[in-house]
Amino acid sequence: MWFLTIGYSPSLIAVILLVMSEQKKYLFNVNISQYMGGSEEDSGQRASEAAGETAPRFAQNKFYRALASAHRRRLLYYLLDHEDSTVDELTSVLTGWNATTSGTMQTPADRSKIQLRLKHNHLPRLADADLISYDADGSTVHIEPLHPHVKDLLQQSIEAERLVESG
Amino acid sequence: MTFASLISELQERDYQVRVYRSGERGDIEVWLAHHSVSVESRPLPAGGPDPFLEIIVGGEVVGTIATEAIDGLLEPPIRRHPEHDKVTSGYQVLFEIFDQTVFSAMNRRELLAVSREIEDRAFRVGNGILRVSFQTLSTFESRTEVYRTLGAETTLDIHIYDVEDWTPPAITGITYHTDEAVSVNSYWVLAFDGGSDVTQACGLVAKEHSDEYTGFWTNDASMAETIVAEFNLP
Numbered sequence: 001m002w003f004l005t006i007g008y009s010p011s012l013i014a015v016i017l018l019v020m021s022e023q024k025k026y027l028f029n030v031n032i033s034q035y036m037g038g039s040e041e042d043s044g045q046r047a048s049e050a051a052g053e054t055a056p057r058f059a060q061n062k063f064y065r066a067l068a069s070a071h072r073r074r075l076l077y078y079l080l081d082h083e084d085s086t087v088d089e090l091t092s093v094l095t096g097w098n099a100t101t102s103g104t105m106q107t108p109a110d111r112s113k114i115q116l117r118l119k120h121n122h123l124p125r126l127a128d129a130d131l132i133s134y135d136a137d138g139s140t141v142h143i144e145p146l147h148p149h150v151k152d153l154l155q156q157s158i159e160a161e162r163l164v165e166s167g
Numbered sequence: 168m169t170f171a172s173l174i175s176e177l178q179e180r181d182y183q184v185r186v187y188r189s190g191e192r193g194d195i196e197v198w199l200a201h202h203s204v205s206v207e208s209r210p211l212p213a214g215g216p217d218p219f220l221e222i223i224v225g226g227e228v229v230g231t232i233a234t235e236a237i238d239g240l241l242e243p244p245i246r247r248h249p250e251h252d253k254v255t256s257g258y259q260v261l262f263e264i265f266d267q268t269v270f271s272a273m274n275r276r277e278l279l280a281v282s283r284e285i286e287d288r289a290f291r292v293g294n295g296i297l298r299v300s301f302q303t304l305s306t307f308e309s310r311t312e313v314y315r316t317l318g319a320e321t322t323l324d325i326h327i328y329d330v331e332d333w334t335p336p337a338i339t340g341i342t343y344h345t346d347e348a349v350s351v352n353s354y355w356v357l358a359f360d361g362g363s364d365v366t367q368a369c370g371l372v373a374k375e376h377s378d379e380y381t382g383f384w385t386n387d388a389s390m391a392e393t394i395v396a397e398f399n400l401p
Contacts, residue, residue, distance in 0.1 A: 074215075081212035092228065093211075096187050096219035099231045105263050106231040158214060 057130065057147065066129035072122050073157045076131060079143035080151060087123070087138030091115040101165060170354045170372050170397060177383055178269045181225045186234070187211050188218035195220070195238050202270040222264060232264045241277050258284040262369060262386040271381040273373060278355055281371050281384050285357045286313060288367045293321040295362020298328065298398045300354055302375065304345070305333040314338060323362070328398060355380060358394035370394040 057063050066072060071094055078093050079085060094114050099106045123141065126132040131150075134141040146154075184204055186196050189211040199206050211218070218234040240261050262284065289297045297317070301307045307314075307329055317323055318340035327335070330352060331345040353375045361368030368391035373382025385391060 077215060078212060081210075081215075089209075092185075092187070092221060092231070093216070095228075095231045096221070096233075097216040099219050100217040100233040100235070103233060103236055105236075105260060108227065108229055111228055111231065155214070162214075 057150075060129065062125075062129045063131075066125045066131055067153070067157075069122065069125075070157075070161060071117070072126055073154055075118075075122060075126065076143065076146075077154050077158050079132065079141070080146070080154065083143055085141045087115070087118060087134075087141060090141060091118055094118065170356060170394075171374065173372055173393065173397070174269060174374060174382055177267050182268065183207060183223045185209060185221045185223060186218065187216075187220070188234070189213045189215060190218070193218055193234050193238065195234055198241060202272050204268065204270065220264075222268070230264050230266075232260060236260050237264060241280060258287075262384060265384070266386045267383050267390060269381065269383045271379070273380040273382065274378075275380075278371070278373055278380055278382075282355075282357050285359050285369050285371060285384075286317065288369055289323055289359045289362075290317055290321060292359075292362040292364050292367050294323060296324045296326070296360045296395060298326045298356070298358045298395055300328040300356045300398075302329060302353065302355055303332045304329045304335050304343075307335060308333055311336065311338075314341060326398065328356075355382070356394065356398070358391050358398070360391060360395050361388060368392070 067076075074094060074097055075090055078090070091111060091114055095106045095111045098110070098114070119138070123132065123134055127134060130144055131146065132141060132143050182205065184199055184206045186193070186206060186208045187210075188196075188208060192208070196206055196208065219231060220234055221228045222230045237260055240258065258280070261281075286297075289295065299307075301310065304327075307327060314325065314327075315336075315338050317325060318338040321340070323340055325341045326344060327341060328344045335343060355373045355375065356371060358370035359368060365388045368388040369384065369386055370391040371382065371384040372394055373380035385394075
């Protein structure tokens with residue numbers, strides 16, 4: 001059996017290499033067509049050139065950082081439905097959402113903590129990733145057009161959150 | 168300050184309930200509307216959070232709670248769970264979220280449910296002053312056993328103020344007041360000062376209008392104190 005293994009090895013390696021290179025090409029294609037390039041430190045120079053003028057998003061760390069909070073995903077999910085909102089209304093939604101998951105009453109102190117984080121963390125991060133825009137005075141918060149994949153992701157994230165809660 | 172002015176002052180506040188929901192009007196929204204509370208609703212996305220409500224006083228949100236947490240607590244049939252702790256947490260929420268909210272068209276069953284929370288708290292603390300008026304001593308008759316337990320198992324100083332239309336049994340710890348009953352005549356009132364735990368202070372003031380009641384309950388120690396003090400006035 002030993003000689004058989006030796007005998008097959010070179011061709012096996014060749015096949016693996018071929019598959020790997022195909023895979024790489026496929027991945028690279030996806031990069032170009034779907035991930036729209038980007039200019040942040042981790043995005044490849046080639047991808048960025050290939051993407052041309054399209055809005056950078058999927059290749060940006062700040063996009064993932066913006067989505068790395070359940071509160072920010074809840075905000076986007078709400079905004080998908082409402083498009084335009086205010087800081088006050090979004091504070092109410094986040095506070096109410098907390099009330100429904102905790103089952104406890106949210107006090108004015110809880111609410112102002114949430115509003116503080118909204119103004120100084122959530123909104124700036126979402127705006128930095130070009131997912132929303134808002135007025136400094138908090139009178140308007142507007143969601144930017146989102147790629148269908150992002151919408152799906154938000155939908156799934158909110159669904160998963162409910163499953164975790166009920167489970 | 169009379170019981171009447173306590174109610175009317177609270178009634179004049181800029182008070183509103185805002186309900187957030189994605190589906191149909193829920194039971195609590197219907198209940199609030201039937202009890203003359205101004206309710207506004209705002210839409211939530213389907214698949215988003217469960218419905219919740221906000222209490223807004225003078226333009227400020229003073230409390231937010233899941234609708235589910237208070238749904239059914241005041242709708243007949245009012246069933247109190249035999250396990251004290253569970254029941255209490257539900258009623259505590261009701262006291263917190265609707266603190267000093269004036270409801271109209273309340274019925275005796277609803278007032279009894281709220282009264283029981285106050286009696287429960289007094290029982291659990293076990294000391295302090297509890298002042299009660301069920302309007303007539305014959306209404307008190309159905310509560311005699313509860314008060315016998317309160318008198319026997321606690322060191323509460325209990326005062327019952329009612330119009331005399333029945334001779335109540337002598338119970339340790341209970342003082343009956345019938346002479347001064349004029350001022351409490353058409354009011355259903357309970358006030359517990361919290362005893363050694365002021366956070367447990369609470370009260371209820373409701374005025375009867377042709378079989379229905381308009382009034383409020385409170386979780387607030389200073390308001391409970393105001394109600395307690397009111398009993399002493401001629």
